[in-house]
Amino acid sequence: MEPVHEKYQRLIDFCRTLPPMPTAVAHPCDRSSLEGALQAAELGLIAPLLVGPPARIRMVADECGLDLADHPIVDAPHSHAAAARAVELVREGAAEGLMKGSLHTDELMSAVVRREGGLRTKRRVSHCFIMDVPRHENALIITDAEINIAPTLADKVDILQNAIDLAHALRMPEVRVAILSAMETVNAKLPSTIEAAALCKMVDRRQITGALVDGPLALDNAIDPAAARTKKIESPVAGRANVLMVPDLEAGNMLAKSLSFLAGAVAAGIVLGARVPIILTSRADSVTTRLASCAVATMVAAKRRDDAKIMG
Numbered sequence: 001m002e003p004v005h006e007k008y009q010r011l012i013d014f015c016r017t018l019p020p021m022p023t024a025v026a027h028p029c030d031r032s033s034l035e036g037a038l039q040a041a042e043l044g045l046i047a048p049l050l051v052g053p054p055a056r057i058r059m060v061a062d063e064c065g066l067d068l069a070d071h072p073i074v075d076a077p078h079s080h081a082a083a084a085r086a087v088e089l090v091r092e093g094a095a096e097g098l099m100k101g102s103l104h105t106d107e108l109m110s111a112v113v114r115r116e117g118g119l120r121t122k123r124r125v126s127h128c129f130i131m132d133v134p135r136h137e138n139a140l141i142i143t144d145a146e147i148n149i150a151p152t153l154a155d156k157v158d159i160l161q162n163a164i165d166l167a168h169a170l171r172m173p174e175v176r177v178a179i180l181s182a183m184e185t186v187n188a189k190l191p192s193t194i195e196a197a198a199l200c201k202m203v204d205r206r207q208i209t210g211a212l213v214d215g216p217l218a219l220d221n222a223i224d225p226a227a228a229r230t231k232k233i234e235s236p237v238a239g240r241a242n243v244l245m246v247p248d249l250e251a252g253n254m255l256a257k258s259l260s261f262l263a264g265a266v267a268a269g270i271v272l273g274a275r276v277p278i279i280l281t282s283r284a285d286s287v288t289t290r291l292a293s294c295a296v297a298t299m300v301a302a303k304r305r306d307d308a309k310i311m312g
Helices: 006-015 031-042 054-064 079-091 105-113 153-169 191-204 219-223 225-230 249-263 287-311
Strands: 021-026 046-052 073-075 097-100 126-132 140-143 176-180 212-217 243-245 266-272
Touching: 006 126, 006 287, 021 031, 021 079, 021 287, 031 046, 031 054, 031 287, 046 054, 046 079, 046 097, 046 287, 054 073, 079 097, 079 105, 097 105, 097 287, 126 153, 126 249, 126 287, 140 153, 140 249, 153 176, 153 191, 153 243, 153 266, 153 287, 176 191, 176 219, 191 212, 212 219, 219 225, 219 243, 249 266, 266 287
Parallel strands: 021 046, 021 097, 046 073, 140 243, 176 212, 176 243
Antiparallel strands: 126 140, 126 266
16 A cells, blocks of 8 residues: 655645646557546646647556546657657647656657747746655655756756746745755865855855755755754754755765665656746656656646746
8 A cells, every 4th residue: 555645645635726727748659658637637726738639648548547538639640750749739729737658768758848938038947846754744845856967056046046936836934945965064175065056056046046045054954953953054044944945966866866765755756947847757756656746747837827926
């Protein structure tokens, strides 16, 4: 039986009070991707537009006993075409979100970041894990462990702001970001500490807004109050971070997988910085994780709608 992840369940329950997000699902041609989209639709999280070869989608549904109900199928002959057509549906205003089906992440993201006809914005695209860690009181956002391999300082500005904006969409009452490194002091021999200090100064000058940010911080003194006290770090973030920004993809990937495989955490995922939230699911994801990823995207879309009304 799948364990109950209370933080995710609260998220899903809240999203059921929101209108379902019209979502282009690119190439849902295996059981996990099609079932995930249909389960999210059943809970009212998304309203899926199934983009791919109609005969193949129906065959998967029949083989797996899934009810396509009246969910529209948008014809696309293969996975590359499905990614391109799903992006077109967003550009046409038919979808407010994008969801990966049974195609490679690179296929979907290449259609997203295409200069002509893609979903680029002024922001760099980045990924956030929203992790439900047992025995840790609140959800943890970890960025970026999936897309930006060796981000520059300029890249990190966007990665940080994307994560802060996500935390606000998730209605975190106070966003506290720890910029992680191997140590909590600035050291010229370790470039990530220099960049962490620069990002903090950019927060001071309001080039990055919306959060309390501190760094460099080591992982222990970022999330454990006792470790922060031992190191005599006086900061509103140290020991209390709810967003962890890693120095590069390798560090982020290892951190997320360590929490998953050694601490029993689960990780919902979302891509930000494009015109719409992008749900990246994996075949290995549990049902709860897939639904939580959809719920996160729905909250991001709802926040964007609210912001647009205020701006309008």
